Amino acid sequence: MNILVCIKQVPDTNEIKIDPVTHTLVRKGVPSIVNPFDTYALEVGVRLKEQLGGKVVVISMGPEQAKEALKTCLSVGADDAYLISDRKFGGSDTLATSYILSSAVKAVEEKEGLKFDLILCGKQAVDGDTAQVGPEMAEHLDLPQITYALDIVYEDDKIQVKRECDDGYDMITTTLPAVVTVVKLPYEPRYATIRTKMAAKKKEIPTLTFDDLKTDEAYCGLGGSPTKVKGTYTPNREKNGVKLNGVEANDAGAQLAEWLQTNKIL
Amino acid sequence: MNFIIDEEHQDLIDLYREFAENEVKPIAAEIDQTERFPQENVEKMAEMGLLGIPFPEECGGAGMDTLSYVQCVEELSKVCGTTGVIVSAHTSLCATPIYTYGTEEQKEKYLRPLAMGEKLGAFALTEPGAGTDASGQRTVAELVDDHWVLNGSKIFITNAGAADIFIVFAMTDKSQGTKGISGFIVEKGFPGFSIGKQEDKMGIRASSTCELVFENCIVPKENLLGEVGKGFRLAMSTLDGGRVGIAAQALGIAEGAIDETVKYVSERMQFGRRISQFQNTQFELAKMKANTEAAKLLVYQAACAKDNHENYSHLAAMAKLVASQNASDVTRRCLQLYGGYGYTKDYPIERMMRDAKITEIYEGTSEVQMMVISGWMGVK
Numbered sequence: 195m196n197i198l199v200c201i202k203q204v205p206d207t208n209e210i211k212i213d214p215v216t217h218t219l220v221r222k223g224v225p226s227i228v229n230p231f232d233t234y235a236l237e238v239g240v241r242l243k244e245q246l247g248g249k250v251v252v253i254s255m256g257p258e259q260a261k262e263a264l265k266t267c268l269s270v271g272a273d274d275a276y277l278i279s280d281r282k283f284g285g286s287d288t289l290a291t292s293y294i295l296s297s298a299v300k301a302v303e304e305k306e307g308l309k310f311d312l313i314l315c316g317k318q319a320v321d322g323d324t325a326q327v328g329p330e331m332a333e334h335l336d337l338p339q340i341t342y343a344l345d346i347v348y349e350d351d352k353i354q355v356k357r358e359c360d361d362g363y364d365m366i367t368t369t370l371p372a373v374v375t376v377v378k379l380p381y382e383p384r385y386a387t388i389r390t391k392m393a394a395k396k397k398e399i400p401t402l403t404f405d406d407l408k409t410d411e412a413y414c415g416l417g418g419s420p421t422k423v424k425g426t427y428t429p430n431r432e433k434n435g436v437k438l439n440g441v442e443a444n445d446a447g448a449q450l451a452e453w454l455q456t457n458k459i460l
Numbered sequence: 461m462n463f464i465i466d467e468e469h470q471d472l473i474d475l476y477r478e479f480a481e482n483e484v485k486p487i488a489a490e491i492d493q494t495e496r497f498p499q500e501n502v503e504k505m506a507e508m509g510l511l512g513i514p515f516p517e518e519c520g521g522a523g524m525d526t527l528s529y530v531q532c533v534e535e536l537s538k539v540c541g542t543t544g545v546i547v548s549a550h551t552s553l554c555a556t557p558i559y560t561y562g563t564e565e566q567k568e569k570y571l572r573p574l575a576m577g578e579k580l581g582a583f584a585l586t587e588p589g590a591g592t593d594a595s596g597q598r599t600v601a602e603l604v605d606d607h608w609v610l611n612g613s614k615i616f617i618t619n620a621g622a623a624d625i626f627i628v629f630a631m632t633d634k635s636q637g638t639k640g641i642s643g644f645i646v647e648k649g650f651p652g653f654s655i656g657k658q659e660d661k662m663g664i665r666a667s668s669t670c671e672l673v674f675e676n677c678i679v680p681k682e683n684l685l686g687e688v689g690k691g692f693r694l695a696m697s698t699l700d701g702g703r704v705g706i707a708a709q710a711l712g713i714a715e716g717a718i719d720e721t722v723k724y725v726s727e728r729m730q731f732g733r734r735i736s737q738f739q740n741t742q743f744e745l746a747k748m749k750a751n752t753e754a755a756k757l758l759v760y761q762a763a764c765a766k767d768n769h770e771n772y773s774h775l776a777a778m779a780k781l782v783a784s785q786n787a788s789d790v791t792r793r794c795l796q797l798y799g800g801y802g803y804t805k806d807y808p809i810e811r812m813m814r815d816a817k818i819t820e821i822y823e824g825t826s827e828v829q830m831m832v833i834s835g836w837m838g839v840k
Contacts (some may be wrong), residue, residue, distance in 0.1 A: 382482075388509035388522035391475055395468070 195248040195348060197239040198302065198310045199272065200295055200331070201232035203256055203263035204321045217423040218285070228263045231316025233270075235376040237383035238346055239314050240271030246348055249273045251306060253298055255283060255291060261399050268394035269386035275397075276302055280404040285416035288322075292330030294414055297407040299335060305400070310371060312353070317342055317375045325375070332373035339373040340366050346374060360443050463757070472528050476535035479508065480543075488540035491666035492811050495658070497622045498543060498666060506577020511550055515559055519567060520575035526701075526763040530708035534759075537712025538719065541815030542666040544712055548705030549618040549667075550574070553823075554581025554627050557698045558645065561686040570625055570645055582623035583702075584614040584646075584672050585695050592828055595638045595692065599674060601630035606681050608644060610674040613656065616822070620655055620670035624648050627698070628672070629691050641691035645683045652677035663814035700773045702823045704766060707759045707779035710787035710819035714752045717787075717812045718745065721794040724807070728798075741797060748790045755783040774836035781829035784819035791816040 205211075206227040211220040228236075239250045252267040254260045255278040264275035278298045286294060303309055313335075315328035325341070332339030344363070345356040357364040358377050386394070404414070412418055436453065438446045454460040465473070483501055491498050505511055513529040515521025529551060537544030555574040558566055573579040590596040599612025610630050617626075626646045633640035646653060656671030686694045722745060725736040735741050758779040765772035791813035795802040802809045820826045834840075 385479055385504070385508050386475055387507065388472060388475070388513065388524060389517070391471060392468070392523075395471065 195242055195246045195311045196306075196308045197243060197248065197250045197312045197314060198299060199232070199236045199239045199250060199252045199267070200313065200315045200327070201236065201252055201254045201263060201267060202229045202316075202319045202321075203227070203254060203260040204229045204319055212426045214426075217426055226259065226263065228266050229316050229319045229321075231318060231320070231376060231378065233316075233383045234379045235314040235316045235374075236267055236270065236272060237379065237381075238343070238376050239312070240384075242312070242346060242348060243271070243273075248311070249306070249308065251275070251302060251310075253278055253295065253302060255279065255286070255294055255298070258401075264399050265394045265397075266386075268397055268399075269391045270384050271390075274306065275399045276305070277399055277401045278407070279401050280414075282404045282411055282415050285419060286414060287419035287421035288324050288326035289330060289420060290414055290418040292327045293334055293418065294407065294409060295327065296331050296334035297409040298402060299331075301402050301407050305402075312346075312370060313337070313373045315373070315375045317377045328373060328375035335373065337371055337373050338368045339375075340368060341375045343374045343376050344379065469528055469531060472524065473531050473535060475508070476510070476532045477538075479504070479510075480535045480539045484536055484543050485539035488542070489805065489808065489811065491540075491542060493665075493805070495660075495665045497668045498546075499622065501543060502546060502577070502580065502622070505547065509577075510547060511577035511580075512555065512575025513551065515555065515571065515575040519559065520572035522575075526704065526766045527760060530704055530759060530763045533705050533708040534712040534715070537709040537815075538716035541709060541713050541812070541818075542664045544709040545618060545664055545667050545706070545818075546580075548702065548709055549583060550581045550623075552702040552705040553583030553618075553698055554623075554625060556701050557583075557627055557643065557685060557694060560697075561643070561694055562645075563682075565682065566645060566685070574625060579624040580619055580622050582617055582619040582626045583698070584617045584620075584626050584628045585699075586614060586616050587612070588615055592825055594695065595641070597629060597631050597641055599628070599630040600634070601632050601642060601644065601679070603632075603681070608679040608681065608684065610644070610646070610652070610677040610679055612674050614672040616659065616669055617672055618667050618669055618822075620672060621658055621668035626672065627685060628674075629695055630674075632688055632691075636689060638692040639689050641695070642688050643685040643691040643694045644679050645685050646677070646679055650677055650679060661818075663811070663816070663818050665814075697773075699823055700776045701766060703776040703780040703829070704759065704762045704772075706819055706823045707755075707762065707776070707783040710780070710783040710816065711752065711755050711759050713812055713816045713819070714748070714755065714783070714787040714790040717791045717794040717809060717816075718748055718752060720808055720812070721745065721797050724801075724809075725797055728801075735797070744793055744797060748793060751786050752790060755779070755786045758782050774833055777824070777829040777832035777836075780819075780824065781826050781833065784816075785826060787816035787819050788813075 203226045205224040213220050243250045250272045252272040252275045261277050268275050283294055318325035329339055340355045342358045343355045344358050347354045352367050354367045509522035512521035513524045514526050517523040533544045533548050558571045574581050585594055601608045601610045628644045628646045631640050632642040652675045654673045656673050659669045725741050728735045762772050762775040762779040765775050795809045795813050798809050
């Protein structure tokens with residue numbers, strides 16, 4: 195099974211800093227990591243590869259420094275990595291990003307001489323928290339998508355996915371190729387070994403630019419991004435919220451609606 | 461002189477640190493209190509290549525060097541002195557002498573699984589009557605037909621309860637004194653070999669320190685390590701390497717204690733101020749940090765000298781002398797900054813203080829290190 199894993203380099207901090215003028219993430223002076231949910235997606239992909247054979251390729255869209263994140267992925271089981279980077283991609287929102295990454299899928303398939311059976315993403319990035327890029331990629335590529343996956347089992351050219359939901363799990367089967375987004379797993383991703391770390395360090399990571407992807411510039415970068423950020427702020431932490439413990443989701447919803455009506459909010 | 465850690469070593473330090481923080485630190489207090497050998501982490505370290513760092517890949521090792529190995533022991537010891545010494549004893553005292561003195565067959569049979577971490581190693585020199593005076597070996601080995609027969613006992617053997625392969629020293633010719641001592645590779649299951657009682661120790665409590673008993677223990681003839689009668693030299697040169705490992709353990713314990721204390725004093729309030737705002741706290745920690753950095757340079761210097769195949773006995777002795785005394789000093793001072801809370805097991809500092817003390821004792825006491833250094837200086 196050939197698997198593509200899309201990863202994002204994110205700042206390693208819980209205190210995300212946002213530039214008050216451009217409303218984009220401040221990356222300077224903040225150490226970077228691979229988005230934790232993406233590391234779970236990679237682990238799922240590598241385990242499938244170990245079981246079924248094939249290849250795991252990782253891609254990331256971002257500046258040159260995102261190669262560090264790709265190297266980390268190479269040290270924990272990815273076979274190849276590509277950086278998707280071009281000035282024309284700068285300032286992309288989730289729609290533009292998913293469009294560019296979808297175009298990159300085809301370009302990487304050509305470079306690798308294979309077809310991907312499965313595209314994996316983390317459920318969301320911990321900096322933007324939108325959870326939009328994975329599902330949007332599926333739409334751009336016109337592929338089936340399953341979000342919030344905890345486990346993927348392959349059988350007879352299909353995958354069965356255990357999807358996390360509020361009240362338990364859904365078991366969903368789909369044909370391949372497909373796009374699946376992965377949540378935090380009950381196990382931790384593997385560590386690099388000294389050998390894989392050294393090998394990853396030496397491995398070359400090609401960069402695919404605008405010209406390599408055959409994309410329409412109108413859908414890339416700031417110009418291709420319909421999202422307009424009006425403002426950003428850090429919400430105040432308050433402790434006097436009302437908590438409904440030990441209540442089923444349906445009942446909790448009803449109680450919440452009642453509370454909102456009683457307090458004349460609705 | 462170049463005091464910059466290159467990218468390759470730094471990357472591996474990051475790897476060691478990530479493992480130490482995520483896997484070793486969370487169980488450090490528990491294994492100290494229960495004296496439980498951390499087998500699960502030894503297995504994880506084996507997978508990552510941490511049990512064969514300085515050995516070539518063709519021998520099953522990770523193909524790195526002594527410097528990277530001591531940096532691993534340092535990072536582990538920052539959070540758990542026990543885990544640091546498990547790796548140090550295995551690597552320096554068991555795998556290294558086989559790599560240095562073993563035959564090709566011995567390397568294939570014993571070094572490879574040790575370096576790959578499939579087997580754990582230990583080193584047995586000390587006896588009830590032969591500690592610092594290691595020449596007073598009472599364990600004897602006699603060649604009978606095609607095998608050696610060992611009789612005697614060893615004490616204070618690190619990793620003993622968990623190890624598969626032991627480097628054991630015994631008298632093959634009592635009349636020759638130290639020139640009558642030989643080294644052997646002994647497997648856990650050899651007939652007549654058993655593990656005795658486990659010591660109840662002050663610190664490094666999970667490292668499984670036990671007695672070894674040899675009662676007509678049968679060791680194949682080909683398991684002689686090095687030449688007959690050259691065992692004492694082999695043991696001493698092995699301990700030179702071991703001392704760099706223990707110096708790194710001591711260095712790590714001191715660094716770990718300082719890290720924890722900096723966090724504590726930045727939060728603890730007394731007299732309406734954080735105790736980090738008092739000049740006594742600032743000066744204490746500044747002195748500790750400066751001395752610890754000095755120890756680090758000595759440890760790294762000794763490791764680099766070994767990697768460069770220079771004579772490094774005196775450098776290893778200096779590194780161990782300074783780093784171990786610093787570790788005891790730093791952990792004691794850090795505990796003082798903690799005050800009463802530091803004396804409880806709710807905080808790691810009392811464990812670090814207990815772990816630090818042994819670094820002044822094993823693999824040559826501080827007094828032995830001073831004998832080595834003064835001898836090298838020609839002060840007789």
